[in-house]
Amino acid sequence: MCKIFLLKKNLLAGLVLGSFLLLGQSIYAAFTVDTFKMVGLQSANSATPVVANRTFFIFASLEMLSQGDLENKGILSQDGLLKPYFFPNPFYMESGSTLGYELNQDMDIQLRIYNMAGYEIFQSNYLAGTMGGLGNANHQFYNKIHFDQSSFRGHDLSSGIYLFVLINNNKVIQKGKFAVKPGRLR
């Protein structure tokens, strides 16, 4: 079993990002941990480094990863954009969750959500240049769409897994899944 170090977030982030900046290149890095992953992203075009937000975590190994590796690990999609995720996930319907995704240019987007039986339960269109259809190649826009009961005509969704796809010109450009927790907060 490898030796395990406990490091504070700021110290670790400083060390890692400092090393990368010295290299002077556009770097993606991922820290693979025994049972969970923390992800740090740094782009040469980005003014603000993006670092995983945790106070402590177990740093087991550090890998330099190609885009292919990052696609396989579910960090980037095939076109080099951040993968779409709901946050929080899993979530309670009562508090809702926000879908975040990148596009490589402004485009019309249709979002569809499917239930466990594969039936479509939600569909919405977002016009190019508006929230939901914003994008450019420099990762400057991050679309955010909030979902709660009101998104589903006032209904809770049953607990379980739901699949979603982002469609442009009748082609699926991004997809993912989210989980709804059972019960209510109050």
Added chain:
Amino acid sequence: MKRFFLSLLMVVVLGSSSWAANYWLLTDLGSSAQMIGIGGIEGFGDSANSVFENPASLSRVNSASLSAFTTTILGEITYTNFALANKFSFGTIGIGYMDASVGGISHTGQNTDSIGTHFSVYQFDYKNTIMKLSYEKSVTKTWFVGASLSQYRMAFDDVNGGVTNFDVGTLYDYGPATFSFSIRNFVVGKKIEFGRNDLGHVLEELLPFQTTFGLQYRMGQIDSYLQFKDNGTTNMISLGTCYRLETYPISISAGYKQFQVLDKTKDTLVFGLGLILEDMSFHYAFEKSSHLDFDNKNYFSMTVKF
């Protein structure tokens, strides 16, 4: 007495018509390609997978039966079931296991930068299972009754819960017609509990009380089916037909099925194909999907009699 049952019915129907979601039953997908191929008609199978539908239809198992079913929905959600039934002098006993699983779901976090991009902290799997223990007994040569003990369980991330309930059903043969009536989750109001949230409140979801009435009518090589299903909030109709070729061990089926999406009732068409051999049968069912990448849903099942 009549008034009592009417009151009970009102409580069941009105009580479950709230905005809160009920627990998703795996069996709503269907338990075999054969029954999906005729529009999701329940209760007329002749194999062990009747444990997932109407336990009284285990009467159609002649000696022993083993059945299996699988499908993958939209390339992500895998459904599997197995069932075994055996006829004894005192009745037919059946056991069944069905699950749905999904892997690679991200527990997410949000970065603290001004954009607040989302990222995957770790990944978890989802598993939803049903186990059935069923018993069928003949009351007369044409009237059968059955009951099942159902154990439900769902687990994903930090969610883990289970509950037990009962199904009851009856099957009645009348000439070329057979009537099926079943109640799923007979103990009304039972909830599946998942522990407590951070505020100490119990997390729970109501098991839906489902009633299903079906009719099968045999006319030569053609079987026709009609079904009314009520899941506590919606009434749904299914229609189906199955044609068995005379010279080949093949059956062709088609069905129309209504299903519930939130507060709306939608419908779909399904088609099926069966290869029925001496002691084995294989079935395939097809359903169109609105998903662009996975626009077909394919279901497979097999049955062995021994």
